[in-house]
Amino acid sequence: MSRRKRPKSRARGAALARPRRATRDPRPAMRTLREVRKNQMETGEELRGTTVPVGTEPAFIFTP
């Protein structure tokens, strides 16, 4: 059975109205997790590389 083609303009309108999922990450989950963990380790190193003077202690409950 042949499928009828939609008019071009209507197809464009429908694509705009539909939630778009085409940009989903194509990389495997485990590879993404490895990348995120590596980035997290670098972030930790950045914090460890900062000298914090003695007495600079955070409040237990944060207040601005």
Add this chain to the structure above:
Amino acid sequence: METPLYLTISELRDGLRRKQFSAVDLARAALDRLEALGGRYNAVASVLHDRAMREARAADRRLRGARRSGPLVGIPYGAKDLLAAAGAPTTWGAPPFARQVLDYDAAVIESLRRAGAVLVAKLAMIELAGGGGYRYPSASLQGACRNPWNPAHWSGGSSSGTGAAVAAGLVPFGIGSETSGSILSPSANCGVTGLRPTYGLVSRYGAMALAWTMDKIGPMCRSAEDCGWVLEAIAGTDPRDPGAAGRGFNMRQAAPRRWSGVRVGYVPGDFDGNVHPTARAAMRAAVAAFRSLGVRWTRISLPALPIDAAARTIIRAEGSAVFRDLITGGDVWKLVDRRQAAGLRAGLEVTAVEYLSAMRVRRMLQDAFRRIFAEVDVILAPTRYAPAGRIDEPLDPQWRTRAPGTGRRGTPVGGGVALVPAGNLVGVPALSLPCGFSTTRLPLAVQLVGPPFGEALLVGLGRAYQAITDWHRRTPPIPPAPRRGR
């Protein structure tokens, strides 16, 4: 202008008092527009017909009965879908919570109901407010939220739907939330005025927690004055939020005044070399407008601290603690964005020492901001240093230094770009004000950042800027909605 929903709160209040329209008329206009246009931008999580009509009828009774009524009586609004609204879906933008229905109202929704405002919709958001660190604008149950100024571009996150709905005239104002940029970024991208209040000024009871030492709830509106009116209604103490500061806000504090002598701090290069080339002319014009108010201009610099690293570590650790059951149960992989899921999973591995190191850096940053605010009354900076990117572009850090939409390497961003995470770590308020358009015709904005509980100064100065500019009155070209029933 074809809809009253583009009017400011003061204009809507005048129209209601003069009986040009009723609260029911406004609610119907908002519901029709949300139904017709919300899907076009992926801006709406749910439309609340019954509740809206019930609250609108109550508002009309209030308007008839009282000689004087509050500024928000009868004004429709939308709330980010991380806020509980009794009986309505509260999805937090995330597939694992798509069927969640809570049986109570968040504190801000209670406050707005008491003030007579009419809740018409829950608005789309980035899933779980993006705490795991998402890679694509499509990281939402509702899909990538499109920018009304150019639907091929993003509206910004994570209060994406609130930014798009206010810009597209679906609601006169909305409520967003910010942990690190989620009110300021969509406000800037969509050309609306957004206020991030001081940490603790607005109760978070009934809001999804992401990072409870950084989460804040605030208004996204047509103008600085509107932000003030909404803040007045939602600010205040609440024993149900342990972070509540026990303070309120009164619009009388933001009354017009002379601005000569007010000290405005800026980071050299922020309105020139540090911003994207397509944004420079508009940024320079914004500086000229502020100068014309007679303010005193003072150079400042942000401290050389690992601001981004501290913010990321705190959000990651607190967010992964909040969603630990989701992560360990495996449902985290049902999130739309894989990097977001991986970020939350990896967050369980942040050590206590790393978290506390970040909190110590935060304390140093607070001290640095105290010194800055001894020298200046307010900081002025671009809200974002480039216009909104395309919705199909990944949000990888290296992309932030490239010309949006071209893939070509752009100007590396420097100067006060860390002001958004810094301001959020320190807990100080910020007001994003539309300031023109890029040469690619996308909205741009500047932010005013004040000391803790300095909202009156921000609203007052923002109102003075908007009295001499009209960027906040511009509306995007919205093609007519297709007719129903075809």
